[in-house]
Amino acid sequence: MRLSGAKALIKSLENEGVEVIFGIPGGAILPVYDALYGSSIRHILVRHEQCAAHAADGYARASGRVGVCMATSGPGATNLVTGIATAYMDSSPIVAITGQVARHMIGRDAFQEADIIGITTPITKYSFQIRSAEEVPRVVKEAFYLAAEGRPAPVLIDFPVDVQREEVEMDFDVKISPHLNKVVKEPHPLQVKRATEILLNAERPVILAGGGVIISNASEELRALAELLMIPVMVTLMGKGAFPENHPLYIGRIGMHGSAAANKLIMEADVILAVGTRFSDRSTGRFDTFARDATLIHVDIDAAEIGKNIRPDIPIVADAKHALKAIYEAAKELARRKDNSTWLQRVKEVKESLEKAGQHSADELSPKNLIREIRKLLPADGIVTTGVGRNQMWASLYFEVYHPRTFITSGGLGTMGFGLPAALGAKVAKPNSIVVDIDGDGSFLMTERELATSIAENIPVIAVILNDGWLGMVKYWQDLFYGRRYCATCLKRGIPDFVKLAEAYGANAARPQSLEEFSKTFKEAMSSDRTTVIDVWINPDEPVLPFAPPGKSLAETIIDLREVKKGGS
Amino acid sequence: MEVRRVKKPLHIISFIVENKPGVLFRVAWLIRRRNFNIESISVGPTENANISRMTITLYGDEPTVEQVVKQLRKLVDIIKVSRLDPDNTVIREMALVKVHVPDPAARADLDYYVRAFRGRIVDLSPDAAIVEVTGTPQKIDAFIELMRSFGIKELARTGATALPRSPKE
Numbered sequence: 001m002r003l004s005g006a007k008a009l010i011k012s013l014e015n016e017g018v019e020v021i022f023g024i025p026g027g028a029i030l031p032v033y034d035a036l037y038g039s040s041i042r043h044i045l046v047r048h049e050q051c052a053a054h055a056a057d058g059y060a061r062a063s064g065r066v067g068v069c070m071a072t073s074g075p076g077a078t079n080l081v082t083g084i085a086t087a088y089m090d091s092s093p094i095v096a097i098t099g100q101v102a103r104h105m106i107g108r109d110a111f112q113e114a115d116i117i118g119i120t121t122p123i124t125k126y127s128f129q130i131r132s133a134e135e136v137p138r139v140v141k142e143a144f145y146l147a148a149e150g151r152p153a154p155v156l157i158d159f160p161v162d163v164q165r166e167e168v169e170m171d172f173d174v175k176i177s178p179h180l181n182k183v184v185k186e187p188h189p190l191q192v193k194r195a196t197e198i199l200l201n202a203e204r205p206v207i208l209a210g211g212g213v214i215i216s217n218a219s220e221e222l223r224a225l226a227e228l229l230m231i232p233v234m235v236t237l238m239g240k241g242a243f244p245e246n247h248p249l250y251i252g253r254i255g256m257h258g259s260a261a262a263n264k265l266i267m268e269a270d271v272i273l274a275v276g277t278r279f280s281d282r283s284t285g286r287f288d289t290f291a292r293d294a295t296l297i298h299v300d301i302d303a304a305e306i307g308k309n310i311r312p313d314i315p316i317v318a319d320a321k322h323a324l325k326a327i328y329e330a331a332k333e334l335a336r337r338k339d340n341s342t343w344l345q346r347v348k349e350v351k352e353s354l355e356k357a358g359q360h361s362a363d364e365l366s367p368k369n370l371i372r373e374i375r376k377l378l379p380a381d382g383i384v385t386t387g388v389g390r391n392q393m394w395a396s397l398y399f400e401v402y403h404p405r406t407f408i409t410s411g412g413l414g415t416m417g418f419g420l421p422a423a424l425g426a427k428v429a430k431p432n433s434i435v436v437d438i439d440g441d442g443s444f445l446m447t448e449r450e451l452a453t454s455i456a457e458n459i460p461v462i463a464v465i466l467n468d469g470w471l472g473m474v475k476y477w478q479d480l481f482y483g484r485r486y487c488a489t490c491l492k493r494g495i496p497d498f499v500k501l502a503e504a505y506g507a508n509a510a511r512p513q514s515l516e517e518f519s520k521t522f523k524e525a526m527s528s529d530r531t532t533v534i535d536v537w538i539n540p541d542e543p544v545l546p547f548a549p550p551g552k553s554l555a556e557t558i559i560d561l562r563e564v565k566k567g568g569s
Numbered sequence: 570m571e572v573r574r575v576k577k578p579l580h581i582i583s584f585i586v587e588n589k590p591g592v593l594f595r596v597a598w599l600i601r602r603r604n605f606n607i608e609s610i611s612v613g614p615t616e617n618a619n620i621s622r623m624t625i626t627l628y629g630d631e632p633t634v635e636q637v638v639k640q641l642r643k644l645v646d647i648i649k650v651s652r653l654d655p656d657n658t659v660i661r662e663m664a665l666v667k668v669h670v671p672d673p674a675a676r677a678d679l680d681y682y683v684r685a686f687r688g689r690i691v692d693l694s695p696d697a698a699i700v701e702v703t704g705t706p707q708k709i710d711a712f713i714e715l716m717r718s719f720g721i722k723e724l725a726r727t728g729a730t731a732l733p734r735s736p737k738e
């Protein structure tokens with residue numbers, strides 16, 4: 001079959017089962033857009049390429065499938081960068097397709113030429129520049145394989161415009177090069193045996209579940225193992241959703257703004273089974289204080305994560321699902337040798353005594369009340385995305401997650417503006433789920449234009465803006481560590497008027513004055529087929545607690561602002 | 570050049586890569602990104618035209634070297650990474666040293682050293698000579714040390730390359 005490179009690209013994407021592309025066209029990608037005309041693939045025209053990448057990322061996280069975004073050369077491609085970096089840090093599989101100037105112009109600083117491969121090498125697993133049209137089917141196949149296999153990540157395809165036009169005989173029956181397959185899925189049996197014995201003999205065991213458990217769809221296996229051995233479970237920010245938070249064995253999330261009980265109990269554990277986590281400093285606190293006296297079993301599919309930040313006693317390189325299953329099978333054979341009922345009792349007591357720990361204002365419209373209300377109204381499969389800052393931490397503290405892939409947040413990069421475009425991506429992936437962006441006013445403003453996309457493309461979501469009129473999290477640090485010298489953090493609440501702004505885009509909007517009004521608005525939003533923006537004015541002095549200050553151990557988690565000492569970084 | 574004094578053990582990492590544009594860039598980027606302090610890096614073709622061999626040497630503690638190896642293994646174009654045991658490895662480096670030899674006495678001295686190190690004088694002018702010497706990095710270090718007495722005008726080293734010895738029964 002004789003086809004142009006552009007047509008071959010679209011056909012290859014169709015062969016991969018791609019149903020949607022988020023993007024913005026331009027000169028150097030026009031042949032591809034022309035080939036898209038009439039394709040079964042839906043194209044969603046976003047209003048900024050950063051949001052194309054965030055939306056593809058949100059789509060990938062909600063569905064587990066590879067998300068696709070597309071942009072033209074030069075500024076289109078560079079606009080993708082923040083979105084690609086965000087996906088990279090949180091191991092989310094996206095394929096980014098960029099136009100490029102014609103081959104003979106590359107390296108001549110042509111109009112709208114950017115070395116996008118050079119720019120994105122540090123934030124992609126791999127990138128391809130298609131040098132001749134016949135490579136297209138293989139490149140697409142390899143790109144999707146690499147994005148999704150093992151530890152997922154963004155992959156970039158840079159496509160010179162003359163190659164898009166080049167017509168050649170196409171062969172779609174292609175195979176990926178064999179050396180690309182490097183993933184070890186099955187755990188080493190000996191390591192499994194050692195890990196199982198350690199777990200069976202543990203007095204105070206915990207399981208720490210990271211995002212890897214969600215990525216490998218291992219929640220069922222995690223739950224089975226925890227229940228079999230009666231091991232309490234905690235999660236990282238990225239692991240939220242790996243384990244149902246209403247389960248009796250659930251403790252909480254660890255980290256800088258983790259639950260007080262989880263931060264306390266992980267430091268008391270004698271054995272930690274950590275699965276699919278890279279031990280981010282935001283999760284562990286000071287590295288040399290984390291799990292110092294515990295026996296650490298670390299399961300990860302990325303061998304380079306093992307020993308990078310924290311050295312485990314038992315390393316297991318494997319897919320989380322396979323490893324959890326193997327440990328479960330091994331544990332079923334052997335009986336539990338150590339009774340851990342004292343530990344379970346201790347866990348229960350600490351959890352109960354610290355459940356309410358962490359101050360918050362008594363305001364009716366406190367973030368805690370609002371987020372609890374959202375949880376109450378939202379069905380169990382409802383999806384929450386977040387901005388970055390206090391809103392994100394409150395959402396992670398107060399929003400109980402019951403199912404994997406229903407809590408979507410920019411954990412690693414902490415990208416303000418992620419919430420709304422990621423919500424759109426999630427909604428496209430799960431049209432039957434209600435998707436709520438719990439956002440900050442500062443974060444929301446960074447990508448607010450995507451309200452246009454949501455209305456024009458009919459992708460209804462709910463955005464709840466916890467509007468404090470400040471770059472709240474930064475102000476909070478200025479409060480605590482910089483003597484309330486508020487340099488460049490006041491946003492002057494009311495600029496813009498989010499209700500008018502939303503209405504200008506054609507969205508529903510409201511500014512509720514009481515929890516009851518909020519509840520009513522939210523219910524209406526849930527049944528509306530139009531995007532709704534709910535602007536809630538909250539107390540600018542609302543604290544985020546618990547707090548393990550930067551550079552401190554999780555054992556130093558504070559739950560009362562009077563405990564804060566000067567310092568921090 | 571400064572003399573290295575306290576030395577952690579020398580590690581040799583040898584890896585074969587797809588001979589594609591951008592591979593060297595990715596390896597160089599990785600080394601910078603992860604803050605690895607390498608001693609040398611060399612690249613060259615192998616018996617297979619589609620595959621190149623790269624060799625990195627570094628002094629470092631075990632966890633660091635382990636991280637280098639693991640991070641390299643993750644690079645898509647890298648086919649195989651091996652750590653070579655210095656005791657069972659043939660390791661060679663080549664250096665070109667341009668030294669100051671203003672008179673016949675100096676030239677005679679130079680000749681003596683060069684022969685002792687099985688090197689060769691490959692270029693000679695009225696007051697300078699270029700010496701080529703091959704050997705282990707340690708041998709090259711020692712030779713360069715000796716050349717200092719003449720006054721080194723310019724120096725070029727290739728970086729080490731290595732292959733494991735065949736196992737002996």
Ligand SMILES: Cc1ncc(C[n+]2csc(CCOP(=O)(O)OP(=O)(O)O)c2C)c(N)n1
Nearest residue numbers: 389390391414416440441442443471472473
């Ligand atoms: C793109 C980007 N720029 C800057 C920051 C630094 N930063 C972290 S939190 C924050 C304030 C967030 O304010 P807002 O979105 O209003 O949320 P709040 O903390 O008030 O809930 C800033 C500026 C960031 N994380 N991302």
